[in-house]
Amino acid sequence: MFDKLKDLGGLMQQAQAMQQKMQELQTQLERMEIVGSSGAGLVKVTVNGKNETRKVEIDASLFVPADKGVVEDLIVAAANDARAKVEQTVQEQMRTITGGLPLPPGFKL
Helix, strand or coil: CHHHHHHHHHHHHHHHHHHHHHHHHHHHHHHCEEEEEECCCCEEEEEECCCCEEEEEECHHHCCHHHHHHHHHHHHHHHHHHHHHHHHHHHHHHHHHHCCCCCCCCCCC
Protein backbone atom coordinates (compact mmCIF):
# COMPACT_ATOMS: atom_id res chain seq x y z
CA MET A 1 0.00 0.00 0.00
CA PHE A 2 2.84 2.39 0.86
CA ASP A 3 4.41 1.68 -2.51
CA LYS A 4 1.20 2.82 -4.24
CA LEU A 5 1.18 6.05 -2.21
CA LYS A 6 4.85 6.57 -2.99
CA ASP A 7 4.15 6.05 -6.71
CA LEU A 8 1.22 8.49 -6.51
CA GLY A 9 3.44 11.07 -4.80
CA GLY A 10 6.03 10.70 -7.52
CA LEU A 11 3.36 11.05 -10.17
CA MET A 12 2.07 14.22 -8.52
CA GLN A 13 5.59 15.67 -8.46
CA GLN A 14 5.99 14.88 -12.16
CA ALA A 15 2.65 16.55 -12.91
CA GLN A 16 3.67 19.66 -10.96
CA ALA A 17 7.01 19.78 -12.78
CA MET A 18 5.23 19.48 -16.13
CA GLN A 19 2.79 22.23 -15.14
CA GLN A 20 5.72 24.51 -14.28
CA LYS A 21 7.34 23.76 -17.64
CA MET A 22 4.05 24.52 -19.39
CA GLN A 23 3.85 27.90 -17.65
CA GLU A 24 7.43 28.64 -18.69
CA LEU A 25 6.55 27.68 -22.26
CA GLN A 26 3.57 30.06 -22.21
CA THR A 27 5.90 32.90 -21.20
CA GLN A 28 8.40 31.93 -23.90
CA LEU A 29 5.64 31.83 -26.52
CA GLU A 30 4.53 35.35 -25.65
CA ARG A 31 8.10 36.63 -26.10
CA MET A 32 8.89 34.58 -29.20
CA GLU A 33 8.85 36.31 -32.57
CA ILE A 34 8.45 34.25 -35.73
CA VAL A 35 8.55 35.79 -39.18
CA GLY A 36 6.56 34.45 -42.10
CA SER A 37 7.22 35.72 -45.58
CA SER A 38 5.87 35.61 -49.10
CA GLY A 39 6.75 37.03 -52.49
CA ALA A 40 10.45 36.15 -52.09
CA GLY A 41 10.61 38.19 -48.89
CA LEU A 42 8.78 41.25 -50.22
CA VAL A 43 6.09 40.84 -47.55
CA LYS A 44 6.86 39.75 -43.99
CA VAL A 45 4.52 39.20 -41.07
CA THR A 46 5.86 38.81 -37.54
CA VAL A 47 3.76 36.91 -34.99
CA ASN A 48 4.44 35.78 -31.46
CA GLY A 49 4.19 32.19 -30.32
CA LYS A 50 0.52 32.69 -29.48
CA ASN A 51 -0.32 33.58 -33.10
CA GLU A 52 -0.75 37.28 -32.36
CA THR A 53 0.40 39.44 -35.29
CA ARG A 54 3.06 41.88 -34.14
CA LYS A 55 4.31 43.52 -37.31
CA VAL A 56 3.77 43.66 -41.09
CA GLU A 57 6.59 44.75 -43.41
CA ILE A 58 6.00 45.46 -47.11
CA ASP A 59 8.80 46.22 -49.55
CA ALA A 60 8.34 49.66 -51.13
CA SER A 61 8.60 48.15 -54.62
CA LEU A 62 5.12 46.68 -54.15
CA PHE A 63 3.38 50.01 -53.81
CA VAL A 64 1.95 50.31 -57.28
CA PRO A 65 -1.80 51.02 -57.24
CA ALA A 66 -2.51 48.34 -59.83
CA ASP A 67 -0.86 45.71 -57.59
CA LYS A 68 -3.10 46.31 -54.56
CA GLY A 69 -4.72 42.88 -54.83
CA VAL A 70 -1.35 41.17 -55.19
CA VAL A 71 -0.03 42.91 -52.06
CA GLU A 72 -3.10 41.90 -50.09
CA ASP A 73 -2.72 38.28 -51.22
CA LEU A 74 0.97 38.34 -50.25
CA ILE A 75 0.09 39.61 -46.77
CA VAL A 76 -2.35 36.75 -46.29
CA ALA A 77 0.25 34.25 -47.50
CA ALA A 78 2.91 35.68 -45.18
CA ALA A 79 0.54 35.58 -42.20
CA ASN A 80 -0.35 31.96 -42.95
CA ASP A 81 3.35 31.09 -43.27
CA ALA A 82 4.06 32.66 -39.87
CA ARG A 83 1.17 30.80 -38.23
CA ALA A 84 2.33 27.48 -39.67
CA LYS A 85 5.79 28.12 -38.25
CA VAL A 86 4.28 28.93 -34.85
CA GLU A 87 2.33 25.66 -34.84
CA GLN A 88 5.47 23.70 -35.73
CA THR A 89 7.50 25.46 -33.01
CA VAL A 90 4.82 24.87 -30.38
CA GLN A 91 4.60 21.19 -31.28
CA GLU A 92 8.37 20.82 -31.00
CA GLN A 93 8.37 22.55 -27.61
CA MET A 94 5.50 20.37 -26.38
CA ARG A 95 7.34 17.20 -27.43
CA THR A 96 10.33 18.39 -25.42
CA ILE A 97 8.23 19.12 -22.32
CA THR A 98 6.13 15.97 -22.44
CA GLY A 99 9.02 13.72 -23.38
CA GLY A 100 7.12 12.51 -26.42
CA LEU A 101 4.06 11.56 -24.34
CA PRO A 102 1.06 11.77 -26.68
CA LEU A 103 -1.47 14.43 -25.71
CA PRO A 104 -5.24 14.13 -26.17
CA PRO A 105 -6.54 15.08 -29.66
CA GLY A 106 -7.32 18.78 -29.89
CA PHE A 107 -5.12 19.70 -26.92
CA LYS A 108 -4.03 23.32 -27.27
CA LEU A 109 -2.04 25.71 -25.12
